[in-house]
Amino acid sequence: MKKKALVVLVWLCIWQLLAMIVHNDILLVGPAETVRALAVLLPENEFRISLMASFIRIVGGFLTGSVLGMLSAFLAYRKPLFGAFLSPLVTMLKTVPVVSFVILVMIWAGSERLSFLISMMVVFPILYLNTLHGFQSADRKLLEMAQVYHMPAWDRFHYIFFPSVYPFLLSGFRLALGMSWKSGVAAEVIGQPLHSIGNGLYRAKIYLATSEVLAWTIVIVILSWGFEKCFLRLFGFLDPSAGCGKKEAADDN
């Protein structure tokens, strides 16, 4: 912890030093100026509403994309024809640049739901592919064992599929969490919906208020980091190996 704090401190010093060398508030401001800009922004109602609205849209998109990705992967595993049907869509979502989708979604759905939809479209293929790989890598021999013992579907999922899918989901979520924020905010900057982080960033850019741009960026990083930590902590409770060693479960009482 001390080491981490020291590393952060060193980087802050480097940042401040660079700002002093550049000596131009439009090109680069130091951490102190950024904190001052943040202190001005924080009490503003519009700032807090923008943060809340963007958070809801981006996290909503992330969660919706995750659920759709996992459900589609399950269906694709069960029905390979469905997987074949989805394959071109997934390839397209993976390869087409986000900015193309941003423009298309703006035409189709307007800018209000833009970051929600873009975040969802970015997250969907990541979770879909990871979950599908997880299902496909379930141990065939254990599945045969389950077949021989006629294990119920839920138990098969709980004891065989989920431990196989879990590490794939974890790495998928790690990647998708960061991507959803990056793409969501980028979409907002392009789409300019009212009450959004992207709109705030854009306005700061128009007025060449670099300190404000950096203040918004810091807030985005904190929101993204905080949400990632909370989400992964909650997801960690589902770790199939975490419950091992527990004494008798409730069914024995």
Next chain:
Amino acid sequence: MTIEAEHICKSYDGQEVLHDFNLSIQSESCTLLIGRSGCGKTTFLRILLGLDKPDSGKIQLLGDYKYAYLCAGVVFQENRLCEQFSAVDNVAMVHKKITRQTARRELQRLLPDEVLDRRVGELSGGQKRRVAIVRACAVPADLLVLDEPFTGLDAQNRQKAIDYIMEKKGSNPLLLTAHEADGLDFCRKVSIV
């Protein structure tokens, strides 16, 4: 219940593994399939359990058997345990009638208390094998199918496992495979060539 395997033939990649194999398994019987490695013992068990289809021949369940499929307690050639879960979980997971308490009680017959809640991945080969044996014997079944069940067990544990299996099998038929018949004199021996 009688299980009749009639004229079973099976080939893999053009190589014949089983040729016109016949076997009758009666209630209460103990049958030991003996043969060199690769002679088709496991292949026959897979066909019997419905995991593979024979190229020709058939398996028939005769008598007043009420299920469409065979209810069997099985020890596979490999342990096939869920390594992230405990020994108790592994036994309790295969049938809703096996509570964790029952699983624990059964496991205590062959394993020391302190390993029962440990992740199976952390157990020794012999301990895992015993978990697999207990799982096969704990499940309500009409047939016990044990594929080389004593692999990795020392003489003492092997004998304990044999005694446990014979007690748990009751009046159900037992079909097992082994390389050698040591300590299995009570079984009818059938050679596969």
